[in-house]
Amino acid sequence: MKIYDISLSVTPGMPVWPGDPPVEVVQIVSMDEGSEYNMTHLRLSAHAGTHVDAPHHFLNDRRTVESLPLEILTGPAFVLHLADDVSAITAEVLSCSSIPPRTSRLLFRTRNSKLWASNIPDFQHDFVAVTADGADWLASRGIRLVGVDYLSVAPYDDSVPTHRILLQAGVVVLEGLNLSQVPAGYYHLYCLPLKLAGADGAPARAILVAED
Numbered sequence: 001m002k003i004y005d006i007s008l009s010v011t012p013g014m015p016v017w018p019g020d021p022p023v024e025v026v027q028i029v030s031m032d033e034g035s036e037y038n039m040t041h042l043r044l045s046a047h048a049g050t051h052v053d054a055p056h057h058f059l060n061d062r063r064t065v066e067s068l069p070l071e072i073l074t075g076p077a078f079v080l081h082l083a084d085d086v087s088a089i090t091a092e093v094l095s096c097s098s099i100p101p102r103t104s105r106l107l108f109r110t111r112n113s114k115l116w117a118s119n120i121p122d123f124q125h126d127f128v129a130v131t132a133d134g135a136d137w138l139a140s141r142g143i144r145l146v147g148v149d150y151l152s153v154a155p156y157d158d159s160v161p162t163h164r165i166l167l168q169a170g171v172v173v174l175e176g177l178n179l180s181q182v183p184a185g186y187y188h189l190y191c192l193p194l195k196l197a198g199a200d201g202a203p204a205r206a207i208l209v210a211e212d
Protein backbone atom coordinates (compact mmCIF):
# COMPACT_ATOMS: atom_id res chain seq x y z
CA MET A 1 0.00 0.00 0.00
CA LYS A 2 1.45 3.36 -1.05
CA ILE A 3 0.52 6.39 1.04
CA TYR A 4 1.13 9.95 -0.15
CA ASP A 5 1.20 12.61 2.56
CA ILE A 6 -0.18 15.64 0.72
CA SER A 7 -0.18 17.91 3.80
CA LEU A 8 2.20 20.78 4.41
CA SER A 9 4.37 20.74 7.52
CA VAL A 10 3.14 23.34 10.00
CA THR A 11 6.20 25.37 10.79
CA PRO A 12 7.13 28.99 11.56
CA GLY A 13 8.00 30.86 8.39
CA MET A 14 5.66 28.89 6.15
CA PRO A 15 3.89 31.16 3.65
CA VAL A 16 0.54 32.51 4.87
CA TRP A 17 -2.09 34.65 3.21
CA PRO A 18 -1.02 38.32 3.19
CA GLY A 19 -2.23 39.94 6.41
CA ASP A 20 -2.80 36.65 8.24
CA PRO A 21 -0.80 36.10 11.42
CA PRO A 22 2.41 34.16 11.01
CA VAL A 23 2.45 30.56 12.22
CA GLU A 24 3.99 30.25 15.67
CA VAL A 25 5.15 26.93 17.07
CA VAL A 26 6.84 27.73 20.35
CA GLN A 27 8.34 25.40 22.89
CA ILE A 28 7.08 26.81 26.19
CA VAL A 29 8.36 24.02 28.42
CA SER A 30 11.71 22.47 27.58
CA MET A 31 13.60 19.48 28.96
CA ASP A 32 16.75 21.03 27.46
CA GLU A 33 16.20 23.80 30.01
CA GLY A 34 15.70 21.44 32.93
CA SER A 35 11.95 20.78 32.82
CA GLU A 36 10.52 17.30 33.31
CA TYR A 37 8.70 17.39 29.98
CA ASN A 38 8.47 19.25 26.66
CA MET A 39 5.43 21.24 25.58
CA THR A 40 4.68 23.24 22.44
CA HIS A 41 2.32 26.19 22.09
CA LEU A 42 0.61 26.83 18.73
CA ARG A 43 -0.74 30.08 17.34
CA LEU A 44 -2.08 30.07 13.82
CA SER A 45 -4.97 31.03 11.60
CA ALA A 46 -7.57 28.34 10.90
CA HIS A 47 -6.49 28.79 7.27
CA ALA A 48 -2.78 28.14 7.71
CA GLY A 49 -1.12 25.40 5.70
CA THR A 50 -3.23 22.47 4.54
CA HIS A 51 -6.79 23.27 5.63
CA VAL A 52 -10.46 23.12 4.76
CA ASP A 53 -12.87 26.02 4.37
CA ALA A 54 -16.30 25.80 5.96
CA PRO A 55 -19.28 27.55 4.33
CA HIS A 56 -19.23 30.10 7.17
CA HIS A 57 -15.89 31.41 5.83
CA PHE A 58 -17.55 33.26 2.95
CA LEU A 59 -21.30 32.86 3.57
CA ASN A 60 -21.55 33.87 7.26
CA ASP A 61 -24.25 31.20 7.60
CA ARG A 62 -23.10 29.44 10.84
CA ARG A 63 -22.27 26.28 8.88
CA THR A 64 -18.96 25.87 10.64
CA VAL A 65 -16.15 23.43 10.18
CA GLU A 66 -17.11 20.74 12.67
CA SER A 67 -20.28 20.12 10.65
CA LEU A 68 -18.48 19.19 7.42
CA PRO A 69 -19.53 15.64 6.50
CA LEU A 70 -16.85 13.02 7.04
CA GLU A 71 -18.50 11.14 4.16
CA ILE A 72 -17.24 13.85 1.82
CA LEU A 73 -13.86 14.27 3.49
CA THR A 74 -12.99 10.62 2.93
CA GLY A 75 -13.44 8.51 -0.16
CA PRO A 76 -12.26 8.03 -3.74
CA ALA A 77 -10.56 11.09 -5.20
CA PHE A 78 -9.13 11.81 -8.62
CA VAL A 79 -5.84 13.70 -8.97
CA LEU A 80 -5.84 15.71 -12.19
CA HIS A 81 -2.57 17.04 -13.53
CA LEU A 82 -2.70 20.39 -15.27
CA ALA A 83 0.19 21.49 -17.45
CA ASP A 84 2.53 24.23 -16.26
CA ASP A 85 1.15 26.65 -18.82
CA VAL A 86 -2.33 26.48 -17.29
CA SER A 87 -2.56 29.71 -15.30
CA ALA A 88 -6.23 29.46 -14.24
CA ILE A 89 -8.69 26.61 -13.79
CA THR A 90 -11.51 27.84 -15.97
CA ALA A 91 -14.62 26.10 -17.29
CA GLU A 92 -12.83 25.77 -20.61
CA VAL A 93 -9.80 24.10 -19.03
CA LEU A 94 -12.11 21.74 -17.12
CA SER A 95 -14.20 20.79 -20.14
CA CYS A 96 -11.02 19.93 -22.08
CA SER A 97 -9.58 17.83 -19.23
CA SER A 98 -9.85 14.11 -18.69
CA ILE A 99 -11.91 14.02 -15.49
CA PRO A 100 -13.50 10.57 -15.30
CA PRO A 101 -17.30 10.48 -15.17
CA ARG A 102 -18.78 10.15 -11.67
CA THR A 103 -15.74 11.77 -10.03
CA SER A 104 -16.93 13.39 -6.82
CA ARG A 105 -13.63 14.42 -5.22
CA LEU A 106 -11.17 16.21 -7.46
CA LEU A 107 -7.67 17.41 -6.58
CA PHE A 108 -5.76 19.66 -8.95
CA ARG A 109 -2.02 19.29 -9.31
CA THR A 110 -0.77 22.44 -10.99
CA ARG A 111 2.56 24.21 -11.21
CA ASN A 112 1.78 25.44 -7.67
CA SER A 113 2.96 22.13 -6.23
CA LYS A 114 6.49 22.94 -7.38
CA LEU A 115 6.48 25.88 -4.95
CA TRP A 116 6.10 23.46 -2.05
CA ALA A 117 8.58 21.00 -3.50
CA SER A 118 11.19 23.74 -3.65
CA ASN A 119 10.22 25.30 -0.29
CA ILE A 120 9.54 28.82 -1.61
CA PRO A 121 9.04 30.77 1.65
CA ASP A 122 7.30 33.87 0.28
CA PHE A 123 3.61 34.05 -0.54
CA GLN A 124 3.07 33.88 -4.31
CA HIS A 125 0.32 36.08 -5.71
CA ASP A 126 0.14 34.49 -9.16
CA PHE A 127 -0.82 31.00 -8.04
CA VAL A 128 -3.10 28.86 -10.20
CA ALA A 129 -6.69 28.84 -8.91
CA VAL A 130 -10.29 28.12 -9.90
CA THR A 131 -12.14 30.95 -11.65
CA ALA A 132 -15.83 31.67 -11.03
CA ASP A 133 -16.89 29.91 -14.23
CA GLY A 134 -14.67 26.98 -13.24
CA ALA A 135 -16.44 26.84 -9.88
CA ASP A 136 -19.81 26.82 -11.62
CA TRP A 137 -18.62 23.99 -13.83
CA LEU A 138 -17.50 21.91 -10.83
CA ALA A 139 -20.64 22.54 -8.79
CA SER A 140 -22.94 21.73 -11.69
CA ARG A 141 -21.21 18.39 -12.30
CA GLY A 142 -21.71 17.04 -8.82
CA ILE A 143 -18.19 17.51 -7.49
CA ARG A 144 -18.40 17.33 -3.68
CA LEU A 145 -14.80 18.14 -2.75
CA VAL A 146 -12.23 20.27 -4.55
CA GLY A 147 -8.57 20.25 -3.55
CA VAL A 148 -5.99 22.79 -4.69
CA ASP A 149 -2.25 23.02 -4.28
CA TYR A 150 -1.96 26.60 -3.04
CA LEU A 151 -3.46 28.51 -0.14
CA SER A 152 -6.73 29.52 -1.80
CA VAL A 153 -9.11 27.87 -4.25
CA ALA A 154 -9.77 31.31 -5.77
CA PRO A 155 -7.49 33.72 -7.63
CA TYR A 156 -5.64 36.15 -5.38
CA ASP A 157 -7.45 39.27 -6.55
CA ASP A 158 -10.91 37.69 -6.85
CA SER A 159 -11.55 35.54 -3.78
CA VAL A 160 -15.27 35.97 -3.32
CA PRO A 161 -17.09 34.47 -6.36
CA THR A 162 -15.28 31.12 -6.49
CA HIS A 163 -15.59 30.55 -2.73
CA ARG A 164 -19.26 31.54 -2.66
CA ILE A 165 -20.21 29.33 -5.59
CA LEU A 166 -18.47 26.26 -4.19
CA LEU A 167 -19.46 26.72 -0.55
CA GLN A 168 -23.08 27.55 -1.45
CA ALA A 169 -23.22 24.30 -3.40
CA GLY A 170 -21.95 22.35 -0.38
CA VAL A 171 -18.61 21.59 -2.01
CA VAL A 172 -15.86 21.02 0.55
CA VAL A 173 -12.84 23.18 -0.26
CA LEU A 174 -9.45 21.72 0.63
CA GLU A 175 -6.54 24.13 0.24
CA GLY A 176 -2.79 24.09 0.67
CA LEU A 177 -2.05 20.62 -0.72
CA ASN A 178 1.37 19.51 -1.87
CA LEU A 179 0.71 17.16 -4.76
CA SER A 180 4.22 17.35 -6.20
CA GLN A 181 4.90 13.64 -5.68
CA VAL A 182 1.50 12.30 -6.71
CA PRO A 183 0.91 10.74 -10.14
CA ALA A 184 -2.43 11.39 -11.84
CA GLY A 185 -5.21 8.95 -11.13
CA TYR A 186 -7.57 7.61 -8.51
CA TYR A 187 -6.73 7.32 -4.81
CA HIS A 188 -8.55 7.02 -1.54
CA LEU A 189 -8.51 10.40 0.21
CA TYR A 190 -8.48 10.76 3.97
CA CYS A 191 -8.82 14.38 5.03
CA LEU A 192 -9.36 15.00 8.73
CA PRO A 193 -9.68 18.66 9.76
CA LEU A 194 -9.35 19.52 13.43
CA LYS A 195 -12.77 19.57 15.09
CA LEU A 196 -12.74 23.28 15.87
CA ALA A 197 -16.14 24.26 17.26
CA GLY A 198 -17.64 27.27 15.52
CA ALA A 199 -14.71 27.92 13.20
CA ASP A 200 -14.78 28.93 9.54
CA GLY A 201 -12.01 26.51 8.64
CA ALA A 202 -9.52 24.14 10.16
CA PRO A 203 -6.04 22.79 9.55
CA ALA A 204 -6.18 19.24 8.24
CA ARG A 205 -3.98 16.24 7.73
CA ALA A 206 -4.65 14.88 4.28
CA ILE A 207 -3.31 11.69 2.76
CA LEU A 208 -3.91 9.73 -0.42
CA VAL A 209 -3.76 5.96 -0.41
CA ALA A 210 -3.00 4.36 -3.76
CA GLU A 211 -5.56 1.75 -4.65
CA ASP A 212 -4.15 -1.51 -6.01
Ligand SMILES: [Zn+2]
Binds near residue numbers: 051052053151152201
Ligand atom coordinates in the same frame (compact mmCIF):
# COMPACT_ATOMS: atom_id res chain seq x y z
ZN1 LIG B 1 -9.16 28.77 3.51
